[in-house]
Amino acid sequence: MHPTVRARLDRSLGHAAQRRRAPVVRGFGSFLWEKKWFFIALAVGALLMHLPPPEGLDQRGLIVLSMSVVAIILFVMEPVPLPTVALMIVLGQVVLLGIDSSSVARSLMSDSVLFIMGSLMLAVAIVKQKLDKRIAYWIVQVTGTKTANVCIGISVVSGVLASFIGEHTVAAMMLPVAITLISLTSEDVKKVRGLAAVLLFSISYGCSIAGIGTPSGGARNAIMIGYWKEFFYDPTNPETAKYIIDYLTWMLYCYPIFLIQLPFVTLILLYTFKPERKDISRAVVKLRKQIRADGPMKSADWVSIATFTCVLIGWLGFSDTLGLGTVAIFGAVAFLVIGLVRWEDVNSGVNWGVVLLYAAAISLGVQMKDSGAALWVANSFLNFLEPLGVDGGLPLWTAISVLTTGVTNTMSNGAAVAVLGPITLKMAIASGESPILIGFITAISSAFAYLTVIGTPACTIVYASGYLKTTDFLVVGYRMVIMSTILLIISASLYWPLIGV
Amino acid sequence: MARKPGTKTQAKRSATGRPAAKKPAAGKPAAKKPAAGKPAAKKPAARKPAAKKPAARKPAGGKTGRLKSVAGKAASRFSILVCIDGSEASYRALRYAVRIGSGTDADLTLLYVRPIDQGMRTGGLQISVVRENLLDWGLELPGMRSLKKGRELLAEIGWLDKDWEAEFAHADVTGDPLGDNAIVYSSPGGRSVVLRLLVAPSVAYGILDECELGQFDLVVAAASANEEEAGPGFISSEVAARIAREHSGTVLVTRELEESHGHLVCISPLGGGSLRGAQKDAEIASRCACPVYLLSVAKTKAGVKGAEKAVAAARVAIEKVGVRPSGEKVLVGDPVSTIVEEGKGYSVIVLSRYRRRTGWRQIFSNSIAFKVLARADNSVMITR
Secondary structure: OOOOHHHHHHHHOOOHHHHOOOOOOOOOOHHHHHHHHHHHHHHHHHHHHHOOOOOOOOOHHHHHHHHHHHHHHHHHHHOOOHHHHHHHHHHHHEEEEEOOHHHHHHOOOOOHHHHHHHHHHHHHHHHHOHHHHHHHHHHHHOOOHHHHHHHHHHHHHHHHHHHHHHHHHHHHHHHHHHHHHHHHHHHHHHHHHHHHHHHHHHHHHHHHHHHOHHHHOHHHHHHHHHHHHHHHHOOOHHHHHHHOHHHHHHHHHHHHHHHHHHHHHHHHHHHOOOOOOOOOOHHHHHHHHHHHOOOOHHHHHHHHHHHHHHHHHHHHHHHHHHHHHHHHHHHHHHHHHHHHOHHHHHHHHHHHHHHHHHHHHHHHHHHHHHHHHHHHHHEEEEEEEEHHHOHHHHHHHHHHHHHHHHHHHHOOOOHHHHHHHHHHHHHHHHHOOHHHHHHHHHHHOOOOOOOOOOOOOHHHHHHHOOOOOHHHHHHHHHHHHHHHHHHHHHHHHHHHHHHHO | OOOOOOOEEEEEOOOOOOOHHHHHOOOOOOOOOOOOOOOOOOOOOOOOOHHOOOOHOOOOOOOHHHHOOOOOOOOEEEEEEEEEEOHHHHHHHHHHHHHOOOOOEEEEEEEEEEEOOHHHHHHOOOOOHHHHHHHOOOOOOOHHHHHHHHHHHHHOOOOOOOOOEEEEEEEOOOOOEEEEEEEEEEOOOOEEEEEEEEEEOOOHHHHHHHHHHOOEEEEEOOOOOHHHHHOOOOOOHHHHHHHHHHHHOEEEOOOOOOOOEEEEEOOOOOOOOHHHHHHHHHHHHHOOOOOEEEEEEOOOOOHHHHHHHHHHHHHHHHHHHHOOOOOEEEEOOOHHHHHHHOOOOHHHEEEEEOOOOOOHHHHHHHHHHHHHHHHOEEEEEEEO
């Protein structure tokens, strides 16, 4: 290598560790420009706080509302790392609202947060077991080599697994399967654009529609279960026990909605992208050969399946007494004790900032309720909708679903439920609707983030493959949104009344 | 798996040239797990890791300090950085860069920037877990595919030969399973091609970092109009314009590049920096035997004499570097729209700009160069 080239390369590689922190080209002006949304958010917050409180809202409510507006701007524009927003929410509660710091710290931890933490640790543990090849083998054995059948197989398997172990886990496991099938079909990406889109979206949308199926399908579900308990459950009033939604009850409401969406996903994908190959036998044969080389299931594989089955039984049977979070933590402990995963892997595989973010968002949501800000926003929204004839029943459900879908496409679905949950639950009270029904509509609609790459974890993961374009999400996403919203509203009007909402 | 940052450099001369060149890009490039398909992983690092060099790590007070801390650029070799995003436009730009770089003293770097994965977007599961899983399956990551295609193109047009020596270098980036990677192909005659895959907070940051640290003579960025054909390292028109605005060196932003129509060098009626810019372009144009045309636009008829004088001075300046202009023009009108209109018939419109514009200052920028860059439909080169 020429010394000049080597010197240039050494300089560049030597800078690799710093690049994540700060670019070379940077000055105060650039800093201000990059952080403009941070300063705009702060300015908007300060302005709102200094306005006279509107009717029905006191000063404390106005401060909480201002904090929420600032948090939403920062969630959407991301001028600072998202965990910073969580820390700012903590600071705001102590400094602006004058709440004792120990109380704020206590409000950050709840069963929902424990569940998020535990399920993320479980996710890393499960991905590390390398069961994906076994699952892939099983899929292609059952589906055969027809593209449409393989897509159905991937959607069904991704969906069923994601409904229990979380969409990020399944997307991480299934992505290599899809990419292997695509690359074994053709090295030229352009020749298999349609096939790639169909296979990859089968994973992401299979996971997204399934995330609503059980409480462990996503953080948003655990957050809503936490809100129902926090807002409506009174231990001294037995009538409020219905607001403790256990694992099976949730499944009873939501699992059928996931199942009826499944065939529509494949139909929409095949109609939208029209894969270039109707049969991918060459790729399937190669994949089978590749997987067979790994040999039969090992004892560690069986132990990890048995461990997760125990966790599942714990969720199904004991979540109402122990809590979802405790069972998830038990699973993580079991994986670590048995030695199926190392703590170092768990530590580096989990983005702990997400746990902090959800904890702070839930804490802010509780403040929204306590300060009356949630009720004020709910009433204002209802007043706005009233002239349009939307004041309850099906039109209100649709309006809430559309609102949640809009918000969840711009931020993570957990954050969307954390922010919107208190408002929609108060809207339910103000309009005389069932908070359980409105809560389910909010939580389920938060999974309709099909339009953007950042909408759901599964979408972000499949996008990382490099085969999909951001426009692909829009092209197919709007069809998915329409299908899911219609099926949700039909279920809410026809199915839920049958089981007693 | 968080690793401490560090760099590794390994070298291996391949009998055929091709296997050593191919395999690094096909699998996990890190030298951590030596396996079949991993390039030269068994050979210990031939040189001291670059990360330990104080010059590269030393933090400096301001941006000029940082730039000063960068070691001086190569005295004699002509270096070109081509930004690749997997789009056809970026490969057209690569072809043009090859034309400019013809000669034994030129080094070519193909750069693909992979934006840092957003762990917050995957619901808390770090995307590095996903990437590690993909690498365990032996699958390529998007940037590797695009760089491989660039390498194949270079081989196809005869720039890269089978007997070139391939050397692999890697730097760990905490939290990213792939880190920063480079494969350097060196010809027996001393020419080199570097395939560079790096991870950065954003595509623009990564390119700007590499530009400043590499001190290239020319940076070529294709402004892809069509996101459909590019990967996650997509270089949009905004990214390309930002590189042109903020980089302290010469940048060629290519759009629908047609190679054989020559360079239209725009000279300010006030002369000054544009004369040195013309000289710089003449040097570049002479490398690819591209004809050079001179243009100066006077705002009013009263300014025509000054414009003619500036063109004459530019002619003298470029003749000093051995290039004769193929044509000269002085026009009257609004400089931006006149240049954009006149420039349509040329391969590249060349303008000079001394200061770069970063951050909020770009709002107040009144630069003709940046306005032309924003409005022109064809390629624009900003010389500095």
